[in-house]
Amino acid sequence: MTKVYNFMNEMDQEVINFLGREIKNGKIVIFPTETVYGIGANIFDPFAVDKIFDFKGRANDNPLIVHISDKTMLNDIVFPYSDVERKLIDAFMPGPFTIILNKRDCVNKYVTGGLNTVGVRMPSNIVARKLIKAAGVPIAAPSANLSGKPSGTNIDDVYDEFNGKVDYIIDYGDSDIGLESTVVKVIDGIPVILRPGKITPEDIIEVVGAVKVHDTVLKPADLNEKVESPGVKYKHYAPEAKTLLIYSDYCSYFKETIKNYIIPNTCIIGPEEWKNDFDCKYYVSYGSENNLSEISKKIYKSIRLADSYKPDFIIIVGVSDKGEGLAIMNRLLRASSYNFINVDKFRQNKV
Ligand code: TXA
Numbered sequence: 252m253t254k255v256y257n258f259m260n261e262m263d264q265e266v267i268n269f270l271g272r273e274i275k276n277g278k279i280v281i282f283p284t285e286t287v288y289g290i291g292a293n294i295f296d297p298f299a300v301d302k303i304f305d306f307k308g309r310a311n312d313n314p315l316i317v318h319i320s321d322k323t324m325l326n327d328i329v330f331p332y333s334d335v336e337r338k339l340i341d342a343f344m345p346g347p348f349t350i351i352l353n354k355r356d357c358v359n360k361y362v363t364g365g366l367n368t369v370g371v372r373m374p375s376n377i378v379a380r381k382l383i384k385a386a387g388v389p390i391a392a393p394s395a396n397l398s399g400k401p402s403g404t405n406i407d408d409v410y411d412e413f414n415g416k417v418d419y420i421i422d423y424g425d426s427d428i429g430l431e432s433t434v435v436k437v438i439d440g441i442p443v444i445l446r447p448g449k450i451t452p453e454d455i456i457e458v459v460g461a462v463k464v465h466d467t468v469l470k471p472a473d474l475n476e477k478v479e480s481p482g483v484k485y486k487h488y489a490p491e492a493k494t495l496l497i498y499s500d501y502c503s504y505f506k507e508t509i510k511n512y513i514i515p516n517t518c519i520i521g522p523e524e525w526k527n528d529f530d531c532k533y534y535v536s537y538g539s540e541n542n543l544s545e546i547s548k549k550i551y552k553s554i555r556l557a558d559s560y561k562p563d564f565i566i567i568v569g570v571s572d573k574g575e576g577l578a579i580m581n582r583l584l585r586a587s588s589y590n591f592i593n594v595d596k597f598r599q600n601k602v
């Protein structure tokens with residue numbers, strides 16, 4: 252049985268303490284973070300960690316992010332780190348930021364998918380932090396979604412997929428950010444973004460003066476080569492229906508191109524401002540075209556809503572990949588299995 256606690260109006264410290272003890276003792280708790288909901292287990296309990304892989308249907312070599320409640324926990328699980336890494340930690344923790352560091356032996360490889368490194372994140376969400384503190388152990392938590400599906404950003408999505416599997420769910424309303432944390436690994440002294448998020452390349456440059464965006468952020472991973480972030484090998488964020496992403500970096504007007512691809516049972520996912528401009532069966536608005544934070548927040552919910560209409564075809568209107576748009580486009584390219592049209596270049600991928 253899954254028990255749901257609602258913390259939206261009031262957060263009961265007694266319940267937090269109870270859930271913390273339960274996690275420590277091997278139970279699985281879905282909890283809110285500022286990015287997306289996480290499905291959490293005690294990192295030191297292999298049986299509990301195994302349940303997470305099982306419930307999600309996740310590949311064993313796809314490492315989990317380890318969540319801490321304060322920086323003192325960091326030194327227990329990772330080896331000393333460089334100055335560049337320290338600057339990033341000081342600037343972005345707590346927050347929507349994950350850093351890959353060399354793990355100590357106490358972090359078992361079943362958590363890290365066999366790697367000697369571990370991704371560490373200190374959420375800023377108050378419920379998440381209190382829960383980790385109450386558990387007294389770091390919590391391994393991937394996004395709360397079945398493998399391949401968009402991450403859970405609200406109770407309905409999470410409940411549908413995990414009711415009857417996990418022990419507890421904490422309902423704390425819609426996730427603030429809606430897209431997962433920025434994942435960074437410092438390689439040869441330069442921070443490399445393995446997965447973009449709310450913390451942008453520009454934010455990182457401001458702190459350490461340099462940044463690289465890994466090739467796999469906007470391109471599919473070459474499966475014949477060793478990948479830096481195992482997550483990129485797997486299908487992700489995908490709707491059921493065949494999906495086409497149409498975007499332009501320069502012009503905001505490409506409705507005519509979109510119209511050419513509409514078939515009878517099509518659902519378009521696009522800006523609020525365009526909602527009356529197409530003759531298509533369904534239109535799902537992801538928010539204002541001028542507000543990337545709003546689009547981040549709503550994009551997974553929009554994909555799930557589009558899916559619920561059971562359309563034959565989904566067209567997603569892309570955004571510019573600058574600033575926060577980089578994270579959105581990274582998710583949309585993967586949601587569409589790189590089936591995209593870049594209007595600027597007339598470059599067409601397989602449609
Ligand atoms: O915002 C988030 O990060 C959410 C919330 C719950 O904290 N968590 C999350 O976890 O998105 P998950 O498991 O869905 O994504 C983890 C990503 C994967 O792309 C994985 O490949 C990468 O982080 N990752 C984790 N550990 C890694 C490591 N040691 N080296 C390289 N990449 C790693």
Ligand code: MG
Nearest residue numbers: 393394402431
């Ligand atoms: Mg995930």
